[in-house]
Amino acid sequence: MGKHVLYASIPAWGHVYPALEGLTELVRRGHRVSALASGSFAAEIGKVVDVVPYESPMDSVQVELSDMGNVLPLMLKETRAAYAMLAKAVREDRPDVIVSDVLSTAGWLLGQAFDIPVIRTWPVFASNAEFSLHQDYESRSDTDESMLAFFGAVAEFLDEVGLASSVSPEQFFDNEAERNIVLFPREIQPKGETFDDRFTFIDPCIRPAENSPELPWLRKASPLAVISLGTVFNEKIGFFRTCIEGVERLGWHAAAALGNKVSPQAVGPISDRVLLRAKLPMIDTLQHASVAITHGGLTSTIEALAQGVPVLIAPQIGEQRGVADSMERLGLGVRLREPFTADELADLIKQVANDTEMAERLARFQQKLRDGRSGGQFADAVEAAF
Template identity: 85%
Template sequence: MTGKHVLYASIPAWGHVYPVIEGLTELVRRGHRVSALASGSFAPEVGEVLDVVRYDSPMDNSNAALADMSTVLPLMLKETRTAYATLSQAIRDDRPDVIVSDVLSTAGWLAGQAFGIPVIRTWPVFASNSEFSLHQDYESRSDTDESMAAFFGAVAEFLDDVGLSSSVSPEQFFDNEADRNIVLFPREIQPKGETFDERFTFITPCIRPSEQSPERQWLAASQPLAVVSLGTVFNDKIGFFRTCIEGVERLGWYTAAALGGKVSPAQVGPISQRVLLRAKLPMIDTLRHASVAISHGGLTSTIEALAQGVPVLIAPQIGEQRGVADSIERLGLGVRLHEPFTSAELADVIKTVANDSAMAERLEQFKQRLRDGRSGAQFADAVEVAFA
């Protein structure tokens, strides 16, 4: 096949970017050219394997209150305006054969409509169809009629500004469809997965390689190990980190905790020598040595844990994460934590999970399911279909 040009668009969120890097890299290995939209803090890592289309994202390192839709909606529209302007110029300068667009990159989908370029949507989160909607089934949005009316009014102005008002409605900012979709995890994780038709290709996840970090020696020597993380957004809960560390300490285990940028080690302390605190952990290196993961239930981080055979204890912070917890419990690969919980209660849950031989067997089988060696190839195959 003659090499083609792929343009990838995503929001600046590692949980959306990491799951596609291996697949996009495989396309490069096959002789295609891949350009990727990337903002400041993402450009260096993305640029190691792909051609970077740089832009200044208003969402990159944003301190906005992402649980407040009155803040999120204008931020999303500002992101779309900024990304769309960059994508439009990039397409005029170097037209791609296909746009691969993250489900939250409305700019990528709009660019496809504006320039008549095929769009393939990627889903690092639960996919939606007529039978399942993350927003409706798990109430993952907290918008009101008033906030949505104001938002759609602003979207209408934006669509008019870019010349798309006659072909795209404001409501399609959220409810737009793509004929081709790549779901970045196995079908059995997806709620009502059996209802998704041939437009949706479910693939083996693309798992990041080891970071080869300086912490590997400590992680390897600190057994058994529990990893604690609340992700990059809803991670300002000092009490959560303290309770988790105290619960793990009750068992005499070691803890590696990723605190994020809102909680400092001093706020969590004092700690023993069995505890490693970092703003950001080398997560793949950490999970390779972990016996259990205690997390918020982000889908990407959950799949990364399962790919290492690590059971997940999920304390959901938002609707989407409740869905992840439900799927993981349904598959028997972890349990949901109901907040608030005490350190003693957490210690009991960890002990139960660690001694569950049936769960360990399921985890090993699912680990093999996630690591069949064809993750990047499956992604590239699904993209190449659009070239035919």
């Protein structure tokens, strides 16, 4: 008999996409899946699972997210909004298990409040006693003062929802689950050998190609370099200009995802060998690419590897430095150190494109990523909690 699975994540495609095929597989197996979804996420998520709609403060964020003084209050606001809607949904239709993204504290708290098993999903590097992203890559910049204020606000929230006696404010960051699904192979994880059987590493769930209107241009664009800084730390007009100039010096084509903070006009005049979009159909684009110049988001990096595309990573935050280190350790890409010139980038692209040993490693790793059952492995791990 099918079970009811409730999935909770923050509104960020880098966190949702890696789990979506696994949730779809659970539906194929006869389970009922409900998923928290806000704004523009609801339409795509609603194609495969039932939607629990809510209004997320993250959808209209206007603050600088590199400052933890802004991030911490935003995450608490997100938790409040998500928890209110999830608690209502659970009271009306209790799930058998909660699958909660590592950044969805609301999902974990819901399990504590209603005594429901929680499975944590990790689309970013997992943490244990041997490895901590925050400590090993200094991904937090909070101060004693900001943390004191933040934990005070968290304590008030926990009291409001009746969890003050069982959950400490510090657990807002360090909450643990006995079951964890890491949404990428163990080889990519720093100190992967130290993670015990509470952590199930799976082959990634790669989303299908979009079959987008850009396909005719992409099919003719060879060789092609993809340029993207993700959706958060991407307000770098100079970066895009230098990358496009470096690619064009090689006579290559370039497709750049600028995000919603940089306009094509700001990047400047371009030739017909360049495609500028706020958001690229990324799988379509990667399937035609020879190299990806990226910030090193883990989900976007794995999507490139799954298409056999080497990555040149210009990290913007601590986690992305970790991804760059892992790619260099595995010989699947190189770190792009800023600042760099167009000539330096062109030389590095040529070096990577002509590296036959890297190409062989990429082909082997691509086969590993594509040979697995991806969504099936995810569903197996969830069903083990029933």
